[in-house]
Amino acid sequence: MRAAIQQETGRDKLEVLDDVEAVGFGPGRVRIRIRATGLCHSDLSAMNGVLPQPTPFVPGHEGAGEILDVGDGVTGLRPGDRVLMCWLPACGDCPSCKRGQTHLCLAGFMNAGTPNFKRPGGDVFGFAGTGTFAEEVVVAANCAVPIPDDVPYEIAALIGCGVTTGLGAALNTAEVAAASSVAVLGCGGVGISVIQGARACGAAQIVAVDPVATRREAALRFGATEAVAPEELADAKARITGGEGFDYVFEVVGKSATARTAYETTRRGGTLCVVGAGAMDDIFQVNMFELFFDEKRILPSLYGGGDVLRSYERAIALWRAGRIDLEGLITHRVRLGGVNDALDQMRSGTALRTCIEI
Ligand SMILES: [Zn+2]
Numbered sequence: 001m002r003a004a005i006q007q008e009t010g011r012d013k014l015e016v017l018d019d020v021e022a023v024g025f026g027p028g029r030v031r032i033r034i035r036a037t038g039l040c041h042s043d044l045s046a047m048n049g050v051l052p053q054p055t056p057f058v059p060g061h062e063g064a065g066e067i068l069d070v071g072d073g074v075t076g077l078r079p080g081d082r083v084l085m086c087w088l089p090a091c092g093d094c095p096s097c098k099r100g101q102t103h104l105c106l107a108g109f110m111n112a113g114t115p116n117f118k119r120p121g122g123d124v125f126g127f128a129g130t131g132t133f134a135e136e137v138v139v140a141a142n143c144a145v146p147i148p149d150d151v152p153y154e155i156a157a158l159i160g161c162g163v164t165t166g167l168g169a170a171l172n173t174a175e176v177a178a179a180s181s182v183a184v185l186g187c188g189g190v191g192i193s194v195i196q197g198a199r200a201c202g203a204a205q206i207v208a209v210d211p212v213a214t215r216r217e218a219a220l221r222f223g224a225t226e227a228v229a230p231e232e233l234a235d236a237k238a239r240i241t242g243g244e245g246f247d248y249v250f251e252v253v254g255k256s257a258t259a260r261t262a263y264e265t266t267r268r269g270g271t272l273c274v275v276g277a278g279a280m281d282d283i284f285q286v287n288m289f290e291l292f293f294d295e296k297r298i299l300p301s302l303y304g305g306g307d308v309l310r311s312y313e314r315a316i317a318l319w320r321a322g323r324i325d326l327e328g329l330i331t332h333r334v335r336l337g338g339v340n341d342a343l344d345q346m347r348s349g350t351a352l353r354t355c356i357e358i
């Protein structure tokens with residue numbers, strides 16, 4: 001079957017090959033025919049080495065498709081079921097799961113060092129234990145979450161990562177209060193989802209901050225009340241908050257420099273919510289006096305920061321009710337053979353989400 005493969009870290013082009021096989025099918029596991037996958041910024045970060053990932057590997061972790069086959073012992077899933085891919089499944093048994101923080105369950109990562117694919121040339125890994133830039137993948141049954149019939153594959157795929165990450169940051173982690181002021185630094189697919197989440201929570205002001213004009217324009221369509229370039233942020237803070245700072249500031253870039261700007265843009269006693277996935281050697285600094293004296297809450301948000309299955313349901317409910325726009329997030333569509341064009345669009349900063357139909 002066909003899959004797009006990153007041969008080594010640092011290369012900027014994937015090779016689309018047709019001699020790939022999904023491996024590991026057996027008890028407790030399912031085989032999925034991927035139908036749609038989103039291109040998430042984390043895929044680029046794995047390709048360029050910002051996020052750790054063994055090579056060669058198949059990128060992609062935001063996918064949806066149909067079940068082809070279920071292994072022994074799998075209950076609740078049958079061939080033909082439509083599912084979305086959860087790259088961080090909860091085991092239900094570990095200390096994190098038992099205390100209700102299922103998004104911190106690491107059970108799904110235990111297999112991260114196990115190859116998901118093979119080729120005549122050897123083993124191939126899947127990014128984050130999945131690898132959705134492929135016609136088929138084999139994953140643990142709890143990575144396959146059934147979706148209602150009215151949710152198209154391309155929408156389900158986005159809910160599998162970017163939408164859940166952004167909405168959850170606003171709804172679960174920051175718990176944005178009605179009538180509050182919000183700034184969102186970084187307005188790709190995840191940042192736009194934060195904006196939609198903040199709007200659903202009833203924020204009064206939502207300021208989108210991004211260096212790319214097309215993203216600022218998009219942010220306004222998705223509920224931002226104002227959109228500014230990074231160099232205009234200090235002025236917006238002074239004008240909108242009287243210089244005090246915003247009640248909530250979301251960092252959706254994954255860099256210490258933007259996190260520091262976000263910290264300084266947050267009011268005393270306000271909330272800095274860190275959503276961006278950054279590098280291990282990029283250090284965020286806060287001095288001990290400001291940390292204590294300004295009492296700003298620094299809240300990281302991983303994969304939406306709440307019960308993942310509940311977050312999926314909530315995204316679907318808001319989408320069905322017309323309270324969030326998910327179709328509009330898809331700014332480009334390509335087939336698997338056009339994946340390198342999709343990568344270029346993502347790097348150019350113009351794409352919110354690219355949907356790869358497989
Ligand atoms: Zn667990």
Ligand SMILES: [Zn+2]
Pocket residue numbers: 040041042043061062161162
């Ligand atoms: Zn992602």
